[in-house]
Structure formats: structure tokens, C-alpha cells
């Protein structure tokens with residue numbers, strides 16, 4: 281089969297390798313769509329710890345075409361998306377649902393081969409059936425949609441809350457879809473890219489802006505006393521103090537963006553004195569299933585987020601800085 285392999289930081293190839301064979305308890309999936317995540321890009325840049333070489337791709341879906349044992353034959357031909365966490369399901373962490381803390385944790389696409397390939401293998405217990413109403417393209421972006429769901433749950437969004445999203449990459453946009461569907465009102469968004477701002481407006485944001493000063497003015501007018509829930513989804517650490525200041529007394533700032541370990545000086549009393557809650561939301565296993573169900577029933581819609589489609593042969597273009605920073609780029613996927 282064809283697969284994209286990251287050999288070492290900065291070096292990638294399209295390789296021809298044997299098709300993987302599933303062992304008992306696993307299946308093989310014929311990949312139909314696999315989305316490009318910025319974590320893959322950071323991996324290629326050497327800023328995400330992995331042992332090279334790897335076949336990346338942790339956001340993928342397809343059809344089960346082979347099973348490791350006859351007990352799992354019912355999965356053959358099913359349209360599925362797979363959780364990318366591999367864990368023992370027996371230890372204390374697993375039993376508490378903290379899969380990524382499992383001592384046997386491995387992450388498909390960051391060690392075990394991922395979905396930038398014609399076939400990928402995954403444990404049966406990782407599979408979720410996709411409804412007919414969910415296209416393969418949509419199926420490939422359910423994993424980041426799950427992050428949006430996690431942000432909503434962690435921030436305890438409720439009907440009627442005011443909300444602001446800082447950064448409208450795929451994670452920020454997915455948070456918008458979830459906040460909107462959860463009944464948040466007067467949603468304000470900040471981003472630099474006009475295409476992302478326009479998409480957020482079309483998904484129901486009340487106001488979008490590329491200027492943090494304007495965002496502050498909008499907040500004073502529309503969220504008097506501060507915003508109930510602010511989501512930092514850019515991973516651009518200078519926005520965190522802004523997020524704290526926008527949040528109302530007792531409100532929540534949810535950190536959904538990865539800040540690449542950049543340090544930040546912050547006045548702790550701006551949190552302590554106003555009972556603000558600063559919540560981490562960077563580790564969210566278990567949300568693909570509810571994302572698949574919500575998307576399948578039309579509760580969460582993310583049309584327009586996928587802006588670029590590539591074949592595996594286009595791998596150089598797909599991972600080029602020029603493509604990733606293009607003014608019309610939001611989310612790219614490989615199609616097969």
C-alpha cells in the first residue's frame with residue numbers, strides 16, 4: 281500500500297509498504313478520508329515528541345475490510361471511525377476513563393501507524409459505526425469535533441450563556457459549533473483570517489473581528505460584566521491574559537489551544553480576586569462517539585471547514601508552509 285512516512289523532522293516520503301494485517305481483537309480499515317491536524321505538522325517540524333519514522337494520521341475513517349478473528353466478522357463492511365488511543369482498558373486509569381494516562385498507552389499516528397495510508401489497523405473496541413448521513417469527509421473530522429464537545433463539557437456551557445472564542449482554527453470552529461448547538465448566545469470570535477471569520481459568522485457567531493481592541497469593546501457592549509465562557513483555541517499564548525480579562529466574575533476560561541510550552545507572566549490575582557475558573561481542555565479521549573452521534577443526527581454541523589482535499593501523492597504540497605499558511609486554508613484532508 282501507499283503511505284506517507286515522516287522519516288525524521290523535516291523529511292517525509294511517500295512509500296510503498298506491505299498492507300497491515302490485523303491480529304485478533306483488531307480490524308483493518310480501508311481508509312477513505314484522513315484529516316491533517318496541526319499536531320502532525322508540529323511533529324514534522326520536530327516539536328512533538330515521537331520516535332521516527334512514523335506513519336502519521338490520527339483523524340481518519342473508512343470501511344472495515346479485514347478482521348483479526350472470526351469473532352469480529354460482524355464488523356466487515358462497516359463504515360467506521362476509530363478512536364486513536366490504544367490502551368489496556370484494565371488499569372485504574374483506564375477504568376476511570378483517563379485513557380491517555382494508561383501505562384500501556386499508545387497513540388495511533390504517533391507510533392502505531394496512522395491513517396495517511398491506504399489501510400490502517402485498530403482495536404475493535406476503538407471503533408464507532410458512522411451513520412449513513414455522515415460522509416467520509418465529515419467522518420475524518422469527528423476527532424477534532426470531539427475536542428469541541430469536550431470544551432463545552434469542561435466549560436459547563438448552558439443555554440443562555442454568553443461566549444467568546446479566541447482563534448478560529450479547526451478547534452475554535454468546532455467549539456463554535458458546539459457552543460451554538462448548546463444554546464450559547466451572543467458568541468463573539470477573534471481571528472486574523474477573513475475566511476475563518478466569514479465561516480464563523482455563517483455558523484451563527486454574532487460578531488467576528490480580527491482586532492482584540494474591538495473584541496474588548498464588543499464585550500463591554502454585548503456581554504456587560506464580562507463573558508460567561510471564553511475559549512482560548514488558538515494556542516497563541518499572549519491571548520490568555522486577554523481571555524482572563526474578558527471572562528466575567530466566576531466565569532470560565534477554557535484552554536483548548538496547545539501553547540507549545542511558551543511561558544507567560546500572568547497576574548494570579550486577576551483570577552483569584554474574581555473567582556474566575558481557568559480550565560484545561562487538552563486531553564479529551566472518549567468524545568469521538570458522541571461527536572459521531574451528534575453529527576449523524578444533524579445536531580452538530582461543520583460544513584465549509586474542509587477547504588482542501590489532497591491525494592497521498594500530493595503530500596509535499598499538503599505539508600508545505602505555503603499551503604498551511606494560505607489565506608484560504610482551514611482544514612485539509614487526504615481523500616482516497
Ligand SMILES: [Zn+2]
Pocket residue numbers: 317318319338339423424
Ligand atoms: Zn488532531
Ligand SMILES: [Zn+2]
Pocket residue numbers: 367368369370371372373374375382383384
Ligand atoms: Zn490502562
